[in-house]
Amino acid sequence: MNFTLRVWRQKDASDPGRMVDHRADGIIPDMSFLEMLDVVNQKLIEKGEEPIAFDHDCREGICGCCGAVVNGTAHGPLPATTLCQLYMRHFRDGDVITIEPWRAKAFPVLRDLCVDRGALDRIMYAGGYITVRTGSAAEANAIPIPKPIADRAMDAAACIGCGACVAACPNASPMLFLSAKVSQYALLPQGQPERELRVKKMVAVAEASGFGACSVHAECEGVCPKNIKLTFISKLNRELIRAHLKS
Amino acid sequence: MAASQTEALSFFSTTIGKKLIMSITGAILLCFVIVHMLGNLQVFAGQAKLNAYAAFLQSLGGVLWAFRALMLLAVLLHIYTGLTLWFQNRASRPIRYHAFTPTKSTISSRNMMLLGLALGFFVVYHILHLTLGKVHPPFDPADVFTNVVRGFSQPLIAGAYVLAMIFLGLHLYHGVWSMFQSLGLTADRFDRARRGLATLVAVALTAGNISMPVAIFISNMPR
Ligand code: HEM
Ligand code: FES
Numbered sequence: 001m002n003f004t005l006r007v008w009r010q011k012d013a014s015d016p017g018r019m020v021d022h023r024a025d026g027i028i029p030d031m032s033f034l035e036m037l038d039v040v041n042q043k044l045i046e047k048g049e050e051p052i053a054f055d056h057d058c059r060e061g062i063c064g065c066c067g068a069v070v071n072g073t074a075h076g077p078l079p080a081t082t083l084c085q086l087y088m089r090h091f092r093d094g095d096v097i098t099i100e101p102w103r104a105k106a107f108p109v110l111r112d113l114c115v116d117r118g119a120l121d122r123i124m125y126a127g128g129y130i131t132v133r134t135g136s137a138a139e140a141n142a143i144p145i146p147k148p149i150a151d152r153a154m155d156a157a158a159c160i161g162c163g164a165c166v167a168a169c170p171n172a173s174p175m176l177f178l179s180a181k182v183s184q185y186a187l188l189p190q191g192q193p194e195r196e197l198r199v200k201k202m203v204a205v206a207e208a209s210g211f212g213a214c215s216v217h218a219e220c221e222g223v224c225p226k227n228i229k230l231t232f233i234s235k236l237n238r239e240l241i242r243a244h245l246k247s
Numbered sequence: 248m249a250a251s252q253t254e255a256l257s258f259f260s261t262t263i264g265k266k267l268i269m270s271i272t273g274a275i276l277l278c279f280v281i282v283h284m285l286g287n288l289q290v291f292a293g294q295a296k297l298n299a300y301a302a303f304l305q306s307l308g309g310v311l312w313a314f315r316a317l318m319l320l321a322v323l324l325h326i327y328t329g330l331t332l333w334f335q336n337r338a339s340r341p342i343r344y345h346a347f348t349p350t351k352s353t354i355s356s357r358n359m360m361l362l363g364l365a366l367g368f369f370v371v372y373h374i375l376h377l378t379l380g381k382v383h384p385p386f387d388p389a390d391v392f393t394n395v396v397r398g399f400s401q402p403l404i405a406g407a408y409v410l411a412m413i414f415l416g417l418h419l420y421h422g423v424w425s426m427f428q429s430l431g432l433t434a435d436r437f438d439r440a441r442r443g444l445a446t447l448v449a450v451a452l453t454a455g456n457i458s459m460p461v462a463i464f465i466s467n468m469p470r
Binding site: 006019069071072073077079098100103104105106168170171172173203204207210211212213214215216217218219221222223229230231233234235236237238240241244 | 258260261262263264265266267332335336337338339340341342343344345346347348349350351352353356357359421424425427428429430431432433434435438
């Protein structure tokens with residue numbers, strides 16, 4: 001298969017950047033999107049040009065490292081799929097494919113398709129943990145948790161923190177990520193002692209990072225590779241209201 | 248997590264707090280719009296009925312003014328908070344995408360500000376037209392029925408009302424759906440019911456309100 005890639009190229013954080021066309025020829029349909037980029041990069045390197053910088057790690061859809069906005073959709077056209085799990089057979093031979101980095105004030109572009117998602121880490125530092133003395137792990141069955149609640153917490157904990165929700169949101173809002181992280185603790189007994197403080201602190205850090213508000217466009221739900229539901233944002237709102245009412 | 252580490256912003260300075268203001272003021276406006284329509288539909292019961300209803304509202308005196316003050320407060324808060332959020336949302340993506348392919352957002356959701364501003368201008372025009380009688384004289388404060396019929400018999404005026412009500416429907420198609428989320432009142436199993444309710448409210452309000460200018464315009468067309 002042959003494609004024309006229209007890719008965002010930007011040398012470093014201070015470069016204004018621009019869209020550049022690259023050829024992607026001789027692509028095997030069962031290559032992943034990232035493998036296709038590898039092929040393009042190999043040719044660029046052989047020509048003595050700069051390869052396209054992009055983030056990746058596991059390439060099996062679990063680490064949350066990869067991601068780009070492909071033809072206007074974060075992680076490309078397939079629902080519930082990370083970019084590394086998107087295959088070239090989902091495109092048509094000869095397609096022009098636009099590839100852009102996550103765009104948000106809170107996610108400055110470092111180079112080409114690589115952005116700084118540190119803002120999400122800082123939200124986690126603010127409360128994405130439980131405070132316990134470490135030691136040998138406690139017996140897993142010591143705290144009984146009803147199955148539906150464990151399942152719901154797991155639905156939230158499936159978030160891999162890729163940032164696609166921010167990238168897809170017309171407001172660049174992190175609420176799907178934030179709500180999943182707040183909910184996974186708020187649902188479980190281990191999260192109760194710091195429940196109110198956690199949501200306040202995580203929201204405070206998110207609010208100070210330059211993100212937008214949730215307007216319930218649902219674009220985040222539409223692109224989330226882990227199918228996190230919009231209703232978690234509603235739970236986040238409840239959690240914050242509850243925390244303020246209690247204090 | 249020591250309490251001293253907390254830098255919790257006070258609730259209403261957060262976007263979540265601001266959205267709560269949007270939803271509460273939006274809900275107040277929504278209740279008003281529903282009651283307003285039900286009252287006005289009495290225009291189909293004839294001149295005496297509608298004018299009696301108008302006279303009854305006027306007779307409320309202080310209650311009427313208290314109600315008007317509440318509505319004014321709700322509208323101003325809704326607009327101010329909406330603008331604040333809108334500017335923040337714009338600023339959060341300084342460099343826009345070359346290509347944007349929506350997955351789940353709607354024409355309504357992406358144009359809430361435009362629709363809302365149009366509604367704001369319409370409300371001012373509507374008050375000038377049928378409450379104060381400043382824009383399309385003659386106007387008789389004691390004969391609401393005739394004022395309405397005279398206005399809606401003109402194609403431009405009837406058309407402006409129809410257009411505004413389509414905007415209202417679009418604003419509420421997203422607004423009602425969004426409102427429950429801002430209030431924290433959703434669950435996956437109610438998702439479809441919530442969508443249905445938003446659609447029902449939007450369609451019912453638009454159709455009900457539009458029926459008045461359309462019926463009056465048609466029945467007064469020169470034959
Ligand atoms: C009849 C008048 C109006 C009614 C019934 C109404 C109702 C609503 C409702 C129910 C919402 C949803 C709130 C939420 O998401 O929680 C909303 C949102 C919104 N309204 Fe209105 N509204 C009206 C007029 C206006 C006006 C005049 C403006 C002009 C500025 C406006 C701007 C907005 C905006 C921007 C939002 C979206 C806020 C966001 O999602 O961030 N509305 N409206
Ligand atoms: S590279 Fe790990 S999720 Fe795509």
